[in-house]
Amino acid sequence: FVYVYRTSEYKFRVKANAWLGMAIIGNHAFFEAKCVVEQYDLETGVLLWSGGNHKVRVDVWDNAEDEDLEDVIQIRVYDKNGLIYHVAGFDPLCGVLQGGNIVIHTDKKK
Structure with a gap:
């Protein structure tokens, strides 16, 4: 899993390097992984900082059964101390x- 986001000055890359777990509960699925966070200068592309031992959690909701709801994705990145480093998909x-479209496959192939 690789997730890239930008601010006005920097580009950040979150790259998973070890899966911690996942679950599927109805229309909701999530996974957690250890990851490395890299910070790049947006104009030059030069790597400015890299930190390991972070954790990423991605939650998704497949709301295809309910026409009134849209599919949802939320991403949280935690630093090595377990504190929130970055969030996406919460506001606005x-x-x-x-x-x-998000599709959660729950049937096992035989």
């Missing part, structure tokens, strides 16, 4: 997808 749109 509460993680509603702006395009595409």
